[in-house]
Amino acid sequence: MNNSNTNKDLENLKIESLNWSAIQSQMKNKLGLEIYESWLKKIKFVEEFNNYILLTVPTRFIRDWITSRYLDQILQIVRSYKKDIIRIEFKIADQKLDKQVEKKENIKNFDNKENVSFIKDSYLQYNRIDSNKRFNNFLTGSSNKLAYEASIKVSENISHYNPLFIYGGVGMGKTHLLNAIGLELKKNNKVMFISAERFMYQFVKSIKSNDMVRFKEYFRNTDILLIDDIQFMNGKEAMQEEFFHTFNALLDKGSQIIVSADRAPNKLSRIQERIKSRFSGGLVVDIQKPDYELRKKIIQQKIVELNKIYFDQIKISEEIKDYICTEITVSIRELVGAINRIVSFSRIYNKNPNLSETKVVLKDLLNLSENKVTIDLIQTLVCKFFKISKNEMLSSRRSRYLVRPRQTAIYLTKILTSKSLPEIGREFSNRDHTTIIHSVKTIEKLKENNPEMVENINKLKNRILYNHKDNEI
Secondary structure (H helix, E strand, O other), rough: OEEEEHHHHHHHHHHHHOHHHHHHHHHHHHHOOOHHHHOHOOEEEEEEOOEEEEEEEHHHHHHHHHHOOOOEEEHHHHHHHHHOEEEEEEEEEOOOOHHHHHHHHHHHHHHHOOOOOOOOOOOOOOOOOOOOHHHOOOOOOOOHHHHHHHHHHHOOOOOOOOOEEEEEEOOOOOOHHHHHHHHHHOOOOOEEEEEHHHHHHHHHHHHHHHHHHHHHHHHHOOEEEEEOOOOHHOOEEEEEEHHHHHHHHHHOOOOOOEEOOOOHHHOOOOOOOHHHHHOOOOOOEOOOOOHHHHHHHHHHHHHHHHHOOOOOOOOOOOHHHHHHHHHHHOOOOHHHHHOOOHHHHHHHHHHOOOOHHHHHHOOOOOOOOHHHHHHHHHHHHHHHHHOOOOHHHHOOOOOOOHHHHHHHHHHHHHHOOOHHHHHHHOOOOOHHHHHHHHHHHHHHHHHHHHHHOOOOOOOOHHHHOOOOOOOOO
């Protein structure tokens, strides 16, 4: 009887309007007080629509900063309260704010950050180093021990391994290690920590403003260069050319380069062979899926951290800890997310969940190891179905025989994966999130009056979900 009532309560919770105060509290707990006070506190809730919410922020600078760094995590928090919400839209509160305001915001945020390279008049802050991600709170096990030891070595002896290339799946701790290296080395060195996506943005911006000399000066005049998610540099030939020369210039002057990616150098797609060769010439280490012991340590550590916030009120039974460790095996981030959900349940209902309630709360996270649906798999099977090549589908060409398969692949990615709109856009040759929304809406509209489209979508869904092992290429 209690289980039935709890399930009904959970369903009722989803249809209530969003409690923005509770969401703000979650953002503060999950992302830290410093980040919340600096950025997230400025977000104001405006209105909730059918499947998205509208928020306001004071300036474009703050909007761009939040969307580039915290949007996915904010959306995850919002969806934990209301799963129907699939995107977040931002509006500038005061459209009259000019570029001088943004420039002041940028300069203010760089104050007192010594030994960190940046371009003063850019609203992009290159120093992405998070002071909460240190070596002493990085938990190690057999799956990540080598990457951890190599990172320690680099921090103690610059150019000992150069470059250091760390790769692994999403949520495995790559960015944590890059942060930790940056924190250690910035004490005595000029450190630059940037994502490949931001490097690309600044490269394009410098070309448009005819300011490549300063771009080269800033990127080649650093002691430590940390680049996150290098796979997003795929296909950008001019940028890869510049990166290659920057890479060589830094190696020649003895600077340390640390790179992270979601796959090994030889598996990077549409990256120049000479760049992949340079990556392979250093130390290449991988972070594998966490084993049971490491997963248990991570859960224990997260509970200790939460008890500091909630004054030792968090009690999770050993049975539920073991259950989470056994069922969620793919990503460390998903493990932490599972604990956050359990804690939210406890605080909302003022009780500790039993095992059956835990299964309800975590139903969309369970058995992730069996979920093999990836964007690459979807693209491959859609191309095979429509008899086109993947290069054609990902190209900028607008031919009708390419547009429909491309829109179909984007639509299937949106409904079959948990990827955000910006993430999907990146995997489809860095298309804008508005293009992704348009593609999804186009297919949804076609399905209403086109039986053939419905049949094709259903066939592809079945192949992707149930027969993907036989169809992998």
